[in-house]
Amino acid sequence: MSPLYLARSKDIAARMLGDEMIIMSARDSTLFSLNEVGSVIWQAADGATPLGEIVERKICPEFDVEPEEALKDAEEFVRELAGHGILVISESPLGESRSKK
Amino acid sequence: MGQLAMAAYQVCIDIGGMPILVHTDNDEFARLLEDRYGKFVTADRPHAVTELDIELIKPGIVCDAEDVCVRRDAGRWVMERGDFRAEWDPQCHRGWVRQTPRPYAIDAVLRILHSLILAREGGFLVHAASAVRNGRAFLFAGVSGAGKTTICRLAPPDVVLLTDEISYVRGFRIQDSGFRNQESGVRSQNEDGQATLSPATCTSSLTPDTWHLTPAYAAFGTPFAGELARIGENLRAPLAVLYLLAQGPENRIEPVSDAEAVRGLLRNILFFAQDEELVEMIFQTVCDFVRRVPVRRLVFTPDARVWELIT
Numbered sequence: 001m002s003p004l005y006l007a008r009s010k011d012i013a014a015r016m017l018g019d020e021m022i023i024m025s026a027r028d029s030t031l032f033s034l035n036e037v038g039s040v041i042w043q044a045a046d047g048a049t050p051l052g053e054i055v056e057r058k059i060c061p062e063f064d065v066e067p068e069e070a071l072k073d074a075e076e077f078v079r080e081l082a083g084h085g086i087l088v089i090s091e092s093p094l095g096e097s098r099s100k101k
Numbered sequence: 102m103g104q105l106a107m108a109a110y111q112v113c114i115d116i117g118g119m120p121i122l123v124h125t126d127n128d129e130f131a132r133l134l135e136d137r138y139g140k141f142v143t144a145d146r147p148h149a150v151t152e153l154d155i156e157l158i159k160p161g162i163v164c165d166a167e168d169v170c171v172r173r174d175a176g177r178w179v180m181e182r183g184d185f186r187a188e189w190d191p192q193c194h195r196g197w198v199r200q201t202p203r204p205y206a207i208d209a210v211l212r213i214l215h216s217l218i219l220a221r222e223g224g225f226l227v228h229a230a231s232a233v234r235n236g237r238a239f240l241f242a243g244v245s246g247a248g249k250t251t252i253c254r255l256a257p258p259d260v261v262l263l264t265d266e267i268s269y270v271r272g273f274r275i276q277d278s279g280f281r282n283q284e285s286g287v288r289s290q291n292e293d294g295q296a297t298l299s300p301a302t303c304t305s306s307l308t309p310d311t312w313h314l315t316p317a318y319a320a321f322g323t324p325f326a327g328e329l330a331r332i333g334e335n336l337r338a339p340l341a342v343l344y345l346l347a348q349g350p351e352n353r354i355e356p357v358s359d360a361e362a363v364r365g366l367l368r369n370i371l372f373f374a375q376d377e378e379l380v381e382m383i384f385q386t387v388c389d390f391v392r393r394v395p396v397r398r399l400v401f402t403p404d405a406r407v408w409e410l411i412t
Contacts (some may be wrong), residue, residue: 011377013384017391020360024367024384026377031367033360 003050006078007094008042012086016043023086032086037063041074045087047094051078108154114211115143117269117321118337119218121211122149127157130202137204140335141324150218151194153187153210160201171213171374178374180213182206189214212267212325213373220382223272223389224318228369229343231263231320231333232256238320238338239411240268241399242369243346248401250328252346255405261334263320266327267371270340272386273319318394343390344399352407355398362396363387 008014014023021039023032034042037059044054055071063070081087088094108124110131115121120143125131135142166181173179178196180187185206189196196214200206216226229242230249241252253265263269318340322333345357345365357365366387372380401407 013381015363015384015388017359017363017388020358022360022363022388024380026380028375029367029372029380031364033364 002091003052004075004078005047005050005090005093006041006045006082007047007088008045009086009088014042025084025086027085030084032081032084038077041078042081042087045078047088051075111146112138113143113146113149114138114141114324115145115335116141116211116215116323117219117224117271119215120145120149121214122146122152123155123207124152125155125157127155127202130155130157133202133204134207137208138324139332140322141332151189151196151214153189153195153214154197155207156197156199157202158199160203163199163201163206169209169213169373171217171376173374173376178213178217180210180373182209185210187213189217191217208325212371215269216371216373217379219269219271220379220386223386224270225383225386226371227268227270227366228266228371229268230265230327231268231322233261233263233320233334233336233338234259234411236338237341238263239341240270240320240343241346242268242343242366244369247346248348248403249346251403252401252407253329255403255407257405257408260408260411261336262329262331263322263336264325264327264333265329265331267323267325269321269323270318270390271321272389273317273337273339318390340394343394343396345396347398347400348402349400350402352399352401352404352410354410355400357396357398359391362391365398366391366396 011026012023013026014021016039019036021034021042040058041054044058051074052071055074056067059070060067078087078089082089108126110125110128112123112131112134113120114123123134162183164181164186167183170181171178176192178189185198185200187196187198187210198207198210212226219225227242228244229240230253231238231240241249243249250265253262256262319337320340321337322335324332326332370383
């Protein structure tokens with residue numbers, strides 16, 4: 001399976017509050033809230049690190065989950081966020097300009 | 102609309118310390134504005150932050166949009182609804198409104214204009230009742246039916262109502278001594294008016310040994326009434342607590358997390374325009390607000406004893 005790269009959309013505003021990441025779509029003002037695991041993936045979405053590596057290095061050791069299961073869930077998660085337009089995903093690395101801190 | 106620059110009548114409506122000067126050729130409409138906005142009509146015309154020319158047309162459909170539609174077009178804001186069409190240029194601080202003679206159109210335009218101006222000023226309009234007690238303002242945020250008007254109806258006599266529907270919140274620098282006494286404090290702030298509204302003016306005109314400036318948020322009265330059908334008092338006070346309203350079997354105050362506070366507040370903020378820059382500004386303001394102002398959930402039953410908790 002090809003690696004999946006992810007970058008935060010430019011059209012969002014986001015802030016970490018406690019252990020939740022609150023994201024607001026600037027396009028339609030929709031509000032999203034990510035839990036701790038989702039927040040880790042969101043923060044690691046730099047356009048250059050494949051999702052598999054994020055899961056292996058940041059999710060599995062921290063949250064004690066099986067790599068295969070975690071990657072499956074993470075893929076489902078990032079595709080859902082991409083569907084909402086707040087994350088950009090690609091099978092090739094994404095430029096920094098596409099992502100937003 | 103150029104000819105209306107010489108309009109015969111001018112009414113200056115000052116909401117939230119942001120006077121808007123309205124020009125009209127129709128004396129009846131000018132009187133209607135003065136009656137409707139009462140305590141919010143001011144003689145402070147030179148300090149108007151923006152001016153609007155009103156063109157009245159016969160009752161009917163002005164444009165096809167049923168709901169309010171606000172968009173940016175070549176640097177100007179275009180606002181439309183069935184009963185009005187308006188444009189506002191934020192660079193020139195000037196705009197025009199083509200509307201039917203009913204007051205609801207200008208009321209909607211004022212709400213939209215204030216929300217646009219406030220976004221850049223670090224403030225917002227929010228679906229919330231607000232009231233002043235002991236010199237401090239309390240906000241009660243909630244959607245329609247949450248109990249905003251009920252809270253206002255239950256308020257004891259020492260409470261001054263700012264609005265039962267749309268609250269006006271601005272980031273503010275408070276003169277520490279200015280709000281100690283509700284009546285004299287708030288009134289003296291109003292008399293100072295423009296001199297204290299701008300942080301830049303504050304820091305340059307006040308001496309450090311006599312004034313202590315604290316960045317905070319303030320709530321202002323508004324003429325935007327809900328079911329109570331009564332315009333608020335035209336005064337301001339530093340914001341003490343924002344309560345997210347929830348009805349329940351008893352009166353109690355519950356803590357909420359910062360994330361919950363941001364979500365609860367954003368749900369109630371008036372967003373007229375799906376504009377990326379605007380959304381970003383308001384989001385950052387709300388996150389800052391939650392860091393500085395306590396946000397709690399107020400579970401209440403329709404009973405005057407709820408005000409025993411609001412001190």
